[in-house]
Amino acid sequence: MEERFHIIENYLMIRMPEEIDHHQAAALSREADQYILQGPVKHIVFDFEDTRFMDSSGVGVVIGRYKKIACFGGKVYAVNADRQIQRIIRVSGLKKVLNVVEEDTDV
Amino acid sequence: MYNEIKLEFDAISVNEAFARVAIAAFITPLNPTLEEVADVKTAVSEAVTNAVIHGYDGRKGKVRMHCILEDGLLHIEVSDQGKGIENVEQAMEPLFTTRPELDRSGMGFSFMEAFMDSLEVESVPEKGTVVRMKKKFAVIQPQADEE
Ligand SMILES: Nc1ncnc2c1ncn2[C@@H]1O[C@H](COP(=O)(O)OP(=O)(O)OP(=O)(O)O)[C@@H](O)[C@H]1O
Ligand SMILES: [Mg+2]
Numbered sequence: 367m368e369e370r371f372h373i374i375e376n377y378l379m380i381r382m383p384e385e386i387d388h389h390q391a392a393a394l395s396r397e398a399d400q401y402i403l404q405g406p407v408k409h410i411v412f413d414f415e416d417t418r419f420m421d422s423s424g425v426g427v428v429i430g431r432y433k434k435i436a437c438f439g440g441k442v443y444a445v446n447a448d449r450q451i452q453r454i455i456r457v458s459g460l461k462k463v464l465n466v467v468e469e470d471t472d473v
Numbered sequence: 474m475y476n477e478i479k480l481e482f483d484a485i486s487v488n489e490a491f492a493r494v495a496i497a498a499f500i501t502p503l504n505p506t507l508e509e510v511a512d513v514k515t516a517v518s519e520a521v522t523n524a525v526i527h528g529y530d531g532r533k534g535k536v537r538m539h540c541i542l543e544d545g546l547l548h549i550e551v552s553d554q555g556k557g558i559e560n561v562e563q564a565m566e567p568l569f570t571t572r573p574e575l576d577r578s579g580m581g582f583s584f585m586e587a588f589m590d591s592l593e594v595e596s597v598p599e600k601g602t603v604v605r606m607k608k609k610f611a612v613i614q615p616q617a618d619e620e
Contacts, residue, residue: 387493388522389486395576419493419511421518422584426576450511457587458580459567 371401376408382417386424395427399434408440412464415446425458432463443467474502476542484525484534484553492521492538492551499540500547503610512588513547513608519581520551520604526572528555528602545612549589552603558596565594 372379378401383390401407410431414420432442443465447455455461478499482488493514500513517538524536532555539550558564564571565586570579586592589606596602 385490387486387489387518388526389489391576419514419518421515421522422578422580423522423576425580426578429578430576450508453508453511454515454584457584458578 371397373401373405373407376406377411378402378405378407378409379411379413381413381415382420382424384416384418386417386420386427388421388423391423391427395430398427398431402431402434408435408438409443410435410440411443411445413445414448414451417448417451420451420454422458425454425460428460428464436463441465445469474542474544476502478538478540480538481535482538484529484532484536484555486522486525488536489518489521489525492517492536495538496540496549499542500610503542503545503547503612505610509608509610513549516585516588516606516608517549517551519584520549520606523581523604524551524553524555524602526575526577528553528557530556545610547608547610549606549608550603551606552601554601557598557600557602558594559598561594561596565592 368381370381380398412428428442442463444455445467446469447466455464455466480495482491496513496517497510521536534553534555537552541548563569565582567583568579570577585606589608591607593605
């Protein structure tokens with residue numbers, strides 16, 4: 367099984383689960399926060415490659431982590447967000463803080 | 474076409490996914506687009522999550538989901554007998570949350586509003602909350618050989 371968390375230089379890369387709802391969010395945030403507190407983490411990259419569903423709980427995960435790193439000038443990025451996830455990001459207003467990286471699309 | 478389901482399940486977080494799967498299956502006869510399926514799943518997920526987190530807040534209880542398909546119109550009612558909402562109008566404002574410490578961001582009702590065609594919330598403090606949503610789908614004319 368692939369590791370969910372990777373640290374590359376001062377970036378924490380998080381491979382997000384297939385469904386991000388309230389049931390999944392608490393453990394995800396708790397684990398991410400351990401990396402943020404212990405490691406040399408400045409920025410966070412949320413990788414939505416595997417994610418097919420996200421509701422407001424996922425929005426809370428992103429904003430909550432952003433609040434933890436923003437005071438040190440940290441930034442949050444989203445990669446591999448499909449149309450559905452991009453819609454959630456747009457409708458929620460997450461775009462104000464979350465930098466959505468458009469990859470060379472293979473669709 | 475007319476179809477109706479009533480579900481009742483424990484107010485625990487694993488059942489959020491169950492409610493999403495159930496509603497997705499219920500609307501398949503409408504041949505919804507991927508986007509429509511995602512809209513309805515998101516709205517149901519928000520309503521059920523609210524019942525679990527805010528309505529019961531870890532206490533035991535049941536969430537009810539009552540869905541009706543009437544031609545192309547989908548009605549969804551999600552209700553709980555939890556603590557209720559003091560000020561519904563304020564609760565429905567974008568970004569309003571009573572639980573910021575739980576990483577809630579106050580977007581649930583906004584998502585329900587954005588992804589469904591209508592949203593109504595009725596709540597009585599200490600009695601519970603009812604969320605009613607509707608969404609219209611394009612009706613596909615049934616084939617002549619179908620019932
Ligand atoms: N079923 C319910 N029972 C009691 N209170 C509720 C219920 N649903 C919503 N509320 C109240 O309405 C507020 C707003 O709900 P909404 O879903 O918009 O945001 P949230 O749940 O706080 O955050 P998010 O949905 O973004 O995680 C909640 O903070 C809560 O106080
Ligand atoms: Mg909510």
